Amino acid sequence: MTQLNVGDPAPKFSLSDQHGNTVKLTQFKGQSVVIYFYPRADTPGCTTQSCAVRDAFPELAKLNAVVLGVSPDPPAKQLKFDEKYELGFPLLADEGHEMAEAFGVWAEKMNYGRKYMGIVRSAFVVDPKGKISGAFYKVSPKDTVPKVTKILEG
Numbered sequence: 001m002t003q004l005n006v007g008d009p010a011p012k013f014s015l016s017d018q019h020g021n022t023v024k025l026t027q028f029k030g031q032s033v034v035i036y037f038y039p040r041a042d043t044p045g046c047t048t049q050s051c052a053v054r055d056a057f058p059e060l061a062k063l064n065a066v067v068l069g070v071s072p073d074p075p076a077k078q079l080k081f082d083e084k085y086e087l088g089f090p091l092l093a094d095e096g097h098e099m100a101e102a103f104g105v106w107a108e109k110m111n112y113g114r115k116y117m118g119i120v121r122s123a124f125v126v127d128p129k130g131k132i133s134g135a136f137y138k139v140s141p142k143d144t145v146p147k148v149t150k151i152l153e154g
Helices: 044-062 074-085 098-102 146-154
Strands: 014-016 023-026 032-037 063-069 092-093 106-111 113-121 122-126 133-137
Touching: 014 074, 014 146, 032 044, 032 146, 044 063, 044 074, 044 146, 074 092, 133 146
Parallel strands: 032 063, 063 092
Antiparallel strands: 014 023, 032 122, 106 113, 122 133
């Protein structure tokens, strides 16, 4: 797993969101982008993380940031997650985990002695020029918002 560092160019992506819209990094040029990766929609940690981001959305918007959530779930599952918790921002379906691999968050994990590949919960801030200004691997659900907000506030 190759990790991104501050100053690295953010990997380009083009994925469908929960409504079937294509979302690309290039459409946010001139804005900061908060991208957070979560293992699976509607699980306890992912719900805590996503609802914290939802609750901070007005503050993040004041800092000229857009928010994108990413998991390997299909768009239909992302839509149910969005509707259940009224998240209100794009949830990208990275079913082939290409974006997760590009950001260095697709890795071997272990649960109850079973090894498998999956998302390492992480968060990134991409600056208006498309460079990584914050990279937080293995971030806790509750720490996502404070960490990205600190970067956005400079």
